Amino acid sequence: MALKGAEIMKMLPKTNCKECGYATCFAFAMKLATGGAKLEDCPYLDPQVKAQLEAAMAPPIKLVTIGTGENTLSIGEEQVMFRHEKTFFHEPGIAILISDKGAESEIEEKLKHINTFDFERIGQKLRINLLALCFESGDKDKFQALVKKAYQTTEAALILICEDTDVLFSAAALCADRKPLVYPITNENMNVAIPKLKKLGVAAGVKGQSIDAVVSVTSDLKDAGIEDMVLDPGFKNMLEGIRDQTLIRRAALKKGFRPLGYPTIAFPCFMYPDRFQETLAAAALMTKYAGIVVWSQANAHFLLPLLVLRFNIFSDPRRPMTVEEKAYAIGNPDENSPVLISTNYALDYFIVSAAIEEGNMPAYLCINNTEGLGVMAAWTSGKFNGEAIAEFFKKYGVADKVKHRKLIIPGVAKKLVAELEEELPGWEIILGPLEGSDIPKFLSEQWKA
Amino acid sequence: MMKYEPPLEKISVNIRETVVGHGEKALKIGGENTLPFHFFEGSLPNPPGLALEILDTEPENWAPSVLEPFEDVVSDPVKWAKKCVEVFGAEMLCLRLLSADPMGKNGSAEEAAEITKIVADAVDVPLIVWGTDMEEKDAQVLTQVARACSGKNLLLAPLVKGNYEEIAKAAMEHGHAIVAQASMDANLTKELNIALCKFFPPEKIVIDPTASALGYGLEYTFSIIEEIKQFGLADKDKMMQMPILCDFGGDCWRTKEAKENREQGILWEAITGITFILAGANLLILRHPEALKLIKEMVV
Numbered sequence: 001m002a003l004k005g006a007e008i009m010k011m012l013p014k015t016n017c018k019e020c021g022y023a024t025c026f027a028f029a030m031k032l033a034t035g036g037a038k039l040e041d042c043p044y045l046d047p048q049v050k051a052q053l054e055a056a057m058a059p060p061i062k063l064v065t066i067g068t069g070e071n072t073l074s075i076g077e078e079q080v081m082f083r084h085e086k087t088f089f090h091e092p093g094i095a096i097l098i099s100d101k102g103a104e105s106e107i108e109e110k111l112k113h114i115n116t117f118d119f120e121r122i123g124q125k126l127r128i129n130l131l132a133l134c135f136e137s138g139d140k141d142k143f144q145a146l147v148k149k150a151y152q153t154t155e156a157a158l159i160l161i162c163e164d165t166d167v168l169f170s171a172a173a174l175c176a177d178r179k180p181l182v183y184p185i186t187n188e189n190m191n192v193a194i195p196k197l198k199k200l201g202v203a204a205g206v207k208g209q210s211i212d213a214v215v216s217v218t219s220d221l222k223d224a225g226i227e228d229m230v231l232d233p234g235f236k237n238m239l240e241g242i243r244d245q246t247l248i249r250r251a252a253l254k255k256g257f258r259p260l261g262y263p264t265i266a267f268p269c270f271m272y273p274d275r276f277q278e279t280l281a282a283a284a285l286m287t288k289y290a291g292i293v294v295w296s297q298a299n300a301h302f303l304l305p306l307l308v309l310r311f312n313i314f315s316d317p318r319r320p321m322t323v324e325e326k327a328y329a330i331g332n333p334d335e336n337s338p339v340l341i342s343t344n345y346a347l348d349y350f351i352v353s354a355a356i357e358e359g360n361m362p363a364y365l366c367i368n369n370t371e372g373l374g375v376m377a378a379w380t381s382g383k384f385n386g387e388a389i390a391e392f393f394k395k396y397g398v399a400d401k402v403k404h405r406k407l408i409i410p411g412v413a414k415k416l417v418a419e420l421e422e423e424l425p426g427w428e429i430i431l432g433p434l435e436g437s438d439i440p441k442f443l444s445e446q447w448k449a
Numbered sequence: 450m451m452k453y454e455p456p457l458e459k460i461s462v463n464i465r466e467t468v469v470g471h472g473e474k475a476l477k478i479g480g481e482n483t484l485p486f487h488f489f490e491g492s493l494p495n496p497p498g499l500a501l502e503i504l505d506t507e508p509e510n511w512a513p514s515v516l517e518p519f520e521d522v523v524s525d526p527v528k529w530a531k532k533c534v535e536v537f538g539a540e541m542l543c544l545r546l547l548s549a550d551p552m553g554k555n556g557s558a559e560e561a562a563e564i565t566k567i568v569a570d571a572v573d574v575p576l577i578v579w580g581t582d583m584e585e586k587d588a589q590v591l592t593q594v595a596r597a598c599s600g601k602n603l604l605l606a607p608l609v610k611g612n613y614e615e616i617a618k619a620a621m622e623h624g625h626a627i628v629a630q631a632s633m634d635a636n637l638t639k640e641l642n643i644a645l646c647k648f649f650p651p652e653k654i655v656i657d658p659t660a661s662a663l664g665y666g667l668e669y670t671f672s673i674i675e676e677i678k679q680f681g682l683a684d685k686d687k688m689m690q691m692p693i694l695c696d697f698g699g700d701c702w703r704t705k706e707a708k709e710n711r712e713q714g715i716l717w718e719a720i721t722g723i724t725f726i727l728a729g730a731n732l733l734i735l736r737h738p739e740a741l742k743l744i745k746e747m748v749v
Contacts, residue, residue, distance in 0.1 A: 082672070083672055084675055094457065211453060214454045238747060239488070239579050242486045242487075242727075246487070247457075250456045250458075251455075255454075257451065259453070277746060277747060280744070281473070283720045287724055288727060303721045305716045308664040308706075309720055310666045312668040313666055317668070347664075347665055349667065372665055373633075374661070374669075377634070378634045383521070414582070414583060434703065
């Protein structure tokens with residue numbers, strides 16, 4: 001839990017020496033509390049007190065990183081239970097499960113997938129860059145071969161899943177510089193695991209049969225100097241997962257309970273044999289707080305909805321996605337080209353502009369500043385009504401750009417027709433198609449200047 | 450070692466319980482005193498209600514994979530309704546009165562009421578009746594529907610700031626529940642509920658915050674529902690304690706992602722639905738029977 005300035009103040013030297021750059025120790029303390037200053041700036045801080053303060057000021061949920069380079073996954077450091085309270089900061093990892101028992105062709109297919117999987121969706125890149133390699137064959141050589149192959153043929157971040165601790169760490173040694181997550185570290189194997197985790201410098205996937213069991217492992221690992229952990233309290237279905245992950249986040253955020261101040265990992269791949277159910281569980285467990293979901297599918301049609309959901313839930317509600325207000329010229333419009341209007345909600349803009357381009361008919365696309373609200377929400381709040389649009393027309397001289405007097409408005413904005421007829425005398429208001437994808441057809445069939 | 454105490458949060462108030470329909474098949478929604486799926490710290494007496502939608506007019510431009518299950522019945526709303534109940538196991542239906550849309554066929558309120566009565570008499574499951582989304586027309590259509598189906602305890606939708614008075618009065622007189630719609634804004638939701646509760650029983654109001662599909666604004670709906678639930682449960686705001694409805698099947702199946710592949714389309718709708726249930730939605734209106742089946746398997 002974050003410390004208050006007054007609490008920090010009590011632990012400072014209180015000499016007001018100014019060497020930290022602040023006029024008083026109190027000013028320095030206040031700055032520390034808000035993250036604006038560093039403890040190192042105080043040259044007279046007792047090392048023991050410094051360590052205490054560092055621990056107390058650390059984020060309630062530790063940031064854990066797995067993998068390297070472009071494919072580094074950073075999870076944790078979340079600050080809220082609900083995204084509307086602030087935002088969620090770190091997108092969870094979606095890992096594709098590969099068993100060493102799987103057929104060679106299946107393994108190849110999944111490895112190929114991870115290299116080529118790259119969705120481009122309205123200006124957003126959606127990627128998958130995490131693999132969970134699972135020891136099920138009972139054959140150490142087979143598992144090592146899989147790990148080597150994944151390490152050599154992809155740059156993905158790796159999770160190693162293996163109940164045999166020796167096999168687990170021998171595999172981890174093969175890819176230690178990729179910073180894999182090794183799983184499971186349990187009450188039973190932790191004494192063997194601790195020196196190896198330290199030596200390899202890899203993150204520990206802590207598993208227990210309950211939250212209590214996880215707490216006992218993380219406490220011991222922490223005492224042994226291990227910092228990077230991801231938690232699995234052993235939930236066996238979506239319902240238990242929502243419960244455990246909610247309680248873990250709550251304990252960390254609201255109670256400042258350090259032994260649970262780590263991200264979690266969920267395994268829908270082991271919970272639901274039906275792949276539709278598995279996908280829905282993955283969606284739910286990701287939305288309700290998993291840092292990583294491990295998932296058995298490498299099918300694009302199952303993956304895309306999950307990736308889009310992750311993008312949506314982890315977008316920052318404090319900053320609506322917007323584009324600049326203006327009358328965009330798409331293609332090379334002339335005085336006979338159609339005029340369309342929409343909001344500056346980025347999605348509306350991307351959909352409509354892409355559709356106009358697709359139809360190969362140049363047009364003016366008027367993007368009215370609605371502060372990122374979509375058509376109906378903007379209409380309700382008066383940012384996309386007759387008056388606002390008439391003002392836009394004046395400001396951007398829309399009437400001077402074209403000879404005709406026809407305006408195409410979004411198909412959902414039926415309610416706007418009458419308002420616009422009143423505010424834009426002389427203009428014919430045409431209700432466009434309901435769906436952006438129908439714009440090309442609509443323009444080619446119905447447009448006449 | 451630090452001792453772990455489960456940080457349970459007990460809430461002393463409930464979301465209101467709303468009954469839709471009449472007789473044996475009437476459904477209750479809401480009634481919970483905790484967050485979705487939080488059985489470990491509260492009670493959720495009713496699973497989320499799941500309705501399948503039907504139209505009073507043959508649909509145009511539906512993606513083949515969502516039209517396919519209904520292909521043999523779309524020309525007849527009664528057959529369509531019965532198939533949803535008997536074959537697809539729908540426990541609630543939503544009848545959309547497209548025929549009355551002033552921007553379309555512009556059929557009369559009387560005709561719309563007549564077809565509603567025929568459908569309502571043909572099935573015994575609860576019925577949501579959705580108007581044209583045009584304020585003035587809905588004031589006529591839904592009041593006629595309320596009269597024609599007196600005593601059936603329909604759920605009439607949508608009531609908005611500009612037409613709630615007339616429709617709510619008719620609903621009250623003829624024993625129906627209503628959907629209060631305010632677009633993506635908790636304050637507007639509250640204002641409308643306050644206005645309604647001056648004369649209308651709060652336990653017969655369902656909130657519609659307006660819903661957007663996955664990839665097309667889902668996050669706004671998700672957060673507005675969570676916000677309303679927090680106001681209702683954590684802050685004990687009585688005007689925010691009505692159950693919440695989400696209507697998004699049409700929006701989902703209009704996306705290019707749903708149109709391009711059947712499985713992807715079903716997941717598009719089902720994931721949108723389960724995400725809203727996670728946020729706190731109490732009633733979903735769905736389009737594809739497979740999406741309904743899948744959500745039901747996961748949450749009921």
